[in-house]
Amino acid sequence: MDMQEFLDKGEELFLPNLSLDIAIMGFQDGELKVLLLEFEGGWSLPGGYVGRDESTDSAAVRVLEERTGLKQSFLKLFQVFGKKDRSFSNEFKKIAAKAGLSWHEELWINKRFVSLAYYALVDIDKTNPTGGEWQQAFGWHNVKDLPKMWMDHGEIASAAMEQLRRDITLEHISFNLLPEEFTMPELHQLHETILDKKLERSRFQKKMLSLGIFERLPKPKEDAPRRKPYLYKIKEST
C-alpha cells in the first residue's frame, strides 16, 4: 500500500471506535461490590466515550462522577479490551427498537469497539448513584456473584477484581474503599475479602503501621461492640 492509498483508505481499513468502561468497586457488608447498570435485561459496567475536549483519563473521571457523584476517587486504567468482533450491535438493536429509534447497520454504534477498562475504588456510603440521562436501573453487586452481563462486561469486571488483587499488596490503595477514618480491624477484613484468604491479624497490623502512611487519631471508634479500636486516617503529608 503506497502512501496515497493509505491516506485515502485508512479510515475504512483501520480505526475501530473507542469507548471506556469502569468497574466502580466498593466494600459493603463484608463483600466487594461493583456498580452495574441495567439495560434491556442485561447488566453492564458504567461506560462512555471520549469527548473531543477531554483526555481519556478525564473522560473516565467524568463518567465516574456522572454515575456516582464523586469528584475524586482512585481511578486506574488496567487493561484494553480489543478483540476483533467486539461490538454491542445486537444489544443496541433491541434498545433502539424498544425506544422507537431509527436503526441501521451502518450506524457508528454498530461498529467494532475497543474499550479502555478502568477500575475505581470508592466509599459506597459517599456515592449517590444515578441511572443517568436514560434512567437505567442500577445497583451494587457482589463481584463474586455477578448477574447476566452484556457483551464481555462480566469478563472486564472479573479482570478488574484480579487486577485489584494484584495491586493491593504492592500499592497502598485499599483504604480508598473505606471511609476517611477507619480501624485496623476494618482494613484487615477488607484485605481478607479482596485476597479471599486469611491474613494473620497481628502481622497485618504491624505491617500496615510500619508503612508509615497512617495517622492514629486520639479517640477510638465509639460504636464498636467490644474493645474499641483506634481510628486511623491517611497522613496529610503523603
Next chain:
Amino acid sequence: MDMQEFLDKGEELFLPNLSLDIAIMGFQDGELKVLLLEFEGGWSLPGGYVGRDESTDSAAVRVLEERTGLKQSFLKLFQVFGKKDRSFSNEFKKIAAKAGLSWHEELWINKRFVSLAYYALVDIDKTNPTGGEWQQAFGWHNVKDLPKMWMDHGEIASAAMEQLRRDITLEHISFNLLPEEFTMPELHQLHETILDKKLERSRFQKKMLSLGIFERLPKPKEDAPRRKPYLYKIKEST
C-alpha cells in the same frame, strides 16, 4: 442529550482515532536500546493501526513482525496515551507536501489520536529491522540518549523504560533481551543496566537460580575471557 441525538451526533462528538506504538527494546554493548524510525527529520517509535480483522494485540504482533521480522517476542501493553490534542497533523503535513500528496485539514489522519503503547523485548541479534513499505531510515538508539522525537514519542519511550524497570523484579522477563542460551554474568549485567544500579553479584545469582526457571547446560560458554561461566536456558516445562 437524548438517545436519538446521541445516535445522530455521537460519531462527531466522540470517537478519537486509535493507533498503537511499540517501544521495541534490545540489549547490546551493555546498553538498553530502542528501535526508532526516521521520518522528515524526526524519529518515532514503530507504530501502526488496528485493522478490521485483528485484535489490538494481534495488530501489535503484526507491527512488531513487520519491523523486526520476529514472530514471537515478549510484548505488553503498558499505557494508553490519550491527551486531548494529541495528533501529528503538523508533522504529517510536511511529509505529504514532500511526497506530493493531496492534503487537507479534514483528512482522518489529522484528527486526534489515542495511542496504545506497547513495549517489546527482543534479542537484537535475531532481528532483521526494515524501513517498511515507505523505506524509512531506522536504527537502535540508547534509551538514555534519545534523538529528537516526534510528538510525544520520547515520552512514550521513557515510560516504556520505566515500566520495564518496574516489571523486571516482579515478572521474570529479562531473559527475553538475551539469546536463548546465556550466562549468569550476562543476566547480571543486564539487570544492572536496566535498573541503573549495582546489584550484589553473589546474591543475584542465588536469587535467579532459586527461581527454578533456569536450566543449567552441561557445557560452559566457550568464548569467555577468564573462567568460563555456565550457560543457562529457560526450562521447557514453564
Next chain:
DNA sequence: TATATTTGTGGCAATCTGACACAAATCCCT
C-alpha cells in the same frame, strides 16, 4: 463479678537479605 470476645502488642524461631570471603578456572606475563 465472672466470662467471652475483640483489640493492641510482645516474643521467638524460621527464613530471607546484604555484604563479604574464599576457592576454582583461566588468561597474561615473565
Next chain:
DNA sequence: AGGGATTTGTGTCAGATTGCCACAAATATA
C-alpha cells in the same frame, strides 16, 4: 612452567523480615 590478576561459583554470617503464638487490656453480656 610458574606467579599474578581477573572472572566465576559458592559458602558464611550478622541483621532484618516473616509467620505464628501468647498474653494483656478493654468491654459487652450474663
